[in-house]
Amino acid sequence: MIYLMLVCAVVIVLLLFTRSEYRTMQLMSMFLVLFFFITSLCFFILYFCKSSFNLSIFLKYFLVPRGMAARLYSLKISKEAIINCLNLSCIFFTVSNLIFAASFMKQEERKKYRKLYPVIGLFFLLEYLVCSPAVYIRTYSFLYPGYMTVSGIERLWSIFSAAISIINFILLFMCLGSILLNIIRVPHIKVYRMSLIIVLFSYFMLILCYLMFMGRLPMQMIKYSKAMDVVTYKILFMNSYIPLYRALPYIILLFILLMIAWSYRLNVIRNKMENYSLEVSQNINAVNMSTRVFCHFMKNELLNLQAEVESLEVLQESEEDKSLLVEHCEALYERLDDIHRHIRDNTMNFRQLQLGGLVRETVEELKGSRPETDIEWTVSVPGEDPCVFADEEFIRQALINLLNNACDALKQTEEKNKKIQVMLLEDSRWGIIEITDNGCGIAKEDMVNIFTPFFTSKPMTKSWGMGLSLTHKIITDSGGKIDVESEVGKGTVFHVYLPVSRI
Numbered sequence: 001m002i003y004l005m006l007v008c009a010v011v012i013v014l015l016l017f018t019r020s021e022y023r024t025m026q027l028m029s030m031f032l033v034l035f036f037f038i039t040s041l042c043f044f045i046l047y048f049c050k051s052s053f054n055l056s057i058f059l060k061y062f063l064v065p066r067g068m069a070a071r072l073y074s075l076k077i078s079k080e081a082i083i084n085c086l087n088l089s090c091i092f093f094t095v096s097n098l099i100f101a102a103s104f105m106k107q108e109e110r111k112k113y114r115k116l117y118p119v120i121g122l123f124f125l126l127e128y129l130v131c132s133p134a135v136y137i138r139t140y141s142f143l144y145p146g147y148m149t150v151s152g153i154e155r156l157w158s159i160f161s162a163a164i165s166i167i168n169f170i171l172l173f174m175c176l177g178s179i180l181l182n183i184i185r186v187p188h189i190k191v192y193r194m195s196l197i198i199v200l201f202s203y204f205m206l207i208l209c210y211l212m213f214m215g216r217l218p219m220q221m222i223k224y225s226k227a228m229d230v231v232t233y234k235i236l237f238m239n240s241y242i243p244l245y246r247a248l249p250y251i252i253l254l255f256i257l258l259m260i261a262w263s264y265r266l267n268v269i270r271n272k273m274e275n276y277s278l279e280v281s282q283n284i285n286a287v288n289m290s291t292r293v294f295c296h297f298m299k300n301e302l303l304n305l306q307a308e309v310e311s312l313e314v315l316q317e318s319e320e321d322k323s324l325l326v327e328h329c330e331a332l333y334e335r336l337d338d339i340h341r342h343i344r345d346n347t348m349n350f351r352q353l354q355l356g357g358l359v360r361e362t363v364e365e366l367k368g369s370r371p372e373t374d375i376e377w378t379v380s381v382p383g384e385d386p387c388v389f390a391d392e393e394f395i396r397q398a399l400i401n402l403l404n405n406a407c408d409a410l411k412q413t414e415e416k417n418k419k420i421q422v423m424l425l426e427d428s429r430w431g432i433i434e435i436t437d438n439g440c441g442i443a444k445e446d447m448v449n450i451f452t453p454f455f456t457s458k459p460m461t462k463s464w465g466m467g468l469s470l471t472h473k474i475i476t477d478s479g480g481k482i483d484v485e486s487e488v489g490k491g492t493v494f495h496v497y498l499p500v501s502r503i
Helices: 002-018 025-049 052-062 066-073 079-102 107-112 116-131 133-143 150-185 190-214 242-311 316-345 355-369 392-411 467-477
Strands: 222-225 230-233 351-354 375-380 387-390 418-426 430-437 481-487 491-499
Touching: 025 066, 025 079, 025 190, 025 242, 079 116, 079 133, 079 150, 079 190, 116 133, 116 150, 133 150, 133 222, 150 190, 190 242, 351 355, 351 392, 355 375, 355 392, 355 418, 355 430, 387 392, 387 491, 392 418, 392 430, 392 467, 392 491, 467 481, 467 491
Parallel strands: 375 418
Antiparallel strands: 222 230, 351 387, 418 430, 430 491, 481 491
């Protein structure tokens, strides 16, 4: 078991230094957590094996072969060195957990906590000094007998040790809490979330195993008598439930292997998502150029058409129809000119925007323009209307595209109770628009292409396949993100995340 754990540690180091795709903050910090967990456990085992009393406990609990235990016992390494290495490994384990938790935060959020870095660093330095045998002996020699009694020194150190243990517990559980809170921000992609949940479950179980083994570490592990100049080493007592401890190394190894395997899978999925996002962005940029050319061409044609309509000689009773046709030409020209200008300038007019009002207006506008009358529309806005920072017209257009898609999906279903639900949510960072329909759903093979320009499952005479790609572009250019969940025959849910206004 020890050999297998050492092999895992070597594998982790090799992955960190040989595979560039693993050099993300999240994966590197996770591997550091595993590495320092294994090193802490190895030094913990070594400490047990260097004492005859501890060794008997260790053999009883873990069924380690006596030959291996004897070899560990005879290693030429002092107990003080083992204690220092054990305490350092435990400290670095806690530090790597903090880094791992921070890796789930956005860069702006991490900047907020920069002022705490020196404080945390100072705490870990003091923790190491308090737990160092050499520092303890020197402090003991300085304080006794001139300033404090033996019991006073021991009481003081026990208070320090208790405070350190409590703070370490708090830090570890803060890491777990932070990770769980930030996991809600990941994309709503089942395979991605499932992989992440497996990794985090394994991580949680490793933390529990660590607390069972080394929950009180780092700690002061010696007693010193100045009068006799003798150092004695503390005995580490363990829970009396022996079968659990015998199974624990295998459980630990299982979760370590799970974390390594599923982190690799997670990294593959993340790379695919990033490559897909880049491909979509490149395609949309190409489409933007094509759209500019198309708009320019159509504007010229509309001007010619408008001029010809205005020059027509019509009967008096048809004059109203002629005026209406001219107005339509002018309105269409203005719309094309607006699209052309936005694409050319590639700028958005960002401002504070109340999502609730915009969503209600857009839904009412769409309900009036759509021919369907059998759809039940529901708009749900929380008590406090989310305020985001975005371009109103662009977001309106994105919502219209999504709602039109929902209506089209309901056309293709035999569901009698056709429903579209628009729900607004808010967390600390995002204003979230959730658009749900119980339409025909999206086939699995189409899910990877839904944001690709010109991809459509509808006849090309009815759709050019531009709506969702432009929606994706609008949302991402607004600093947000969009994802989708769908099941054929049951419906589709789009989640739109827009950054909350901090002004």
